[in-house]
Amino acid sequence: MKRARILHAGRDQWAELIDGDSALRLADGTVVAAADAEWLPPVTPGATVFALGLNYADHNAELGFAKTQATPLVFLKGHATFVGHNGASPRPADANQMHPECELVAIIGTPARNVTRDEALAHVSGYTVACDYAIREYLENYYRPNARVKNRDATTPIGPFVVDAADIADPQALVLSTKVNGVEVQHGSTADMILDIAGLIEYLSGFMTLLPGDMILTGTPHGVHFVSAGDEVVCEIEGVGRLVNKVVADQ
Template identity: 55%
Template sequence: MKHARILLDGQLHEATERDGQLLLRDGRLVAFDAVDWLPPLAPTPRPRTILALGLNYADHAKELAFKAPEEPLVFVKGEGTLIGHRQFTRRPPGVKFMHYECELVVVIGRAAKGVRRSDAYDYVGGYTVANDYAIRDYLENWYRPNLRVKNRDGCTPIGPWRVDARDVPDPKALALRTTVNGAVTQSGNTRDMIFDVPFLIEYFSRFMTLQAGDLILTGTPDGVVDCQPGDVVVTEIEQIGALVNTIQQAP
């Protein structure tokens, strides 16, 4: 099932997809373009932890002239970075290179501590799509991106759907694609991850407790390009959804 969080007439609603429309809990069906889309976070108490992977696709590491990492390169994001489907991300004035990153997001379904890799999928509640924009001008170290690269307000569109894990039988074989103004600029597959979902859940849960609603952004393949104000960027993952975002010029 595909779940969404939306605003309709200023009211927050949980919704599911039904025949190309949004089905609200009160039984109403509304059109996709009649609402404001929010990040499709699981309805759990806050705060939540957002973990993100750098250089988790060998082709992307090669694209940046880096050796593939031998263990996960991880950074933490704040929830203020997240915005919804069909929303706007600002490009700061004067920057020379701002690029998208199409990423599969794992939504943790229940508390996970000391999980074995063979049991890891039992702790996945669902999946969504993220576009984790980066500004290379601000980058000091590819292995540990600084705050301005990955923790700017609204720098990470996510959604439109949170898809139940049972509806994604093989997250290790999902096609990823990005288009900018309708032209395909990035194409990849989750099979090319260096560290796959079960590995990451085992790795993180060795030293920290993953809680229901926590997010793991799993990295992007090669093919990132500079994006300009006015560009419409669509990051799409097979079986999960197509996330639309438009870039604005920041004042």
């Protein structure tokens, strides 16, 4: 099943995708054409959102860092940073080094505390796609991304929908790609994560309780390409979704 969060009749509602993803059915049975939907980020209000830096060896090498890290580089994201499918992300006027990062997102479905990696994926309810823009002019420390790089308003498109975990046979065998104005600028596989999803859940649940709705953005493969206002960015993950976003000038 695929579920999306949309704005309809002035209300924030969850809907199920039907008819080959061409329409959405609301809880009351109302059907909305996907092309007419106003897509919202499929993020549960109040959920904790984790993000990973330097979790792909090829991206680390691209940036001139060690291919592996002793411990995961984890940071948190505020909810204002998210924007839905077909949304717009502002590029600051003083930034020329803003680039998209396609990421698989794991969504927690049941509480997890001190779980082993063998148990970890049983706590995942679904997956979605994120485009976690980085703005390198604001980066103070590559190893600990600061708030101005990863928490600017509307600079993390996410969606379009959540795919049930049962529909993804192996989350560590998915192709990721990013296209800017139709040209591929990122290509990789989730198989290349340094710490896989099960390992990330084991690590995080070892010191805190993960709750339903919590999300883990799992990092990005190699491919740094700076974007400009007016660019269309498409992040796609095999079997999970195709996320479209527009870069606009920050007013």
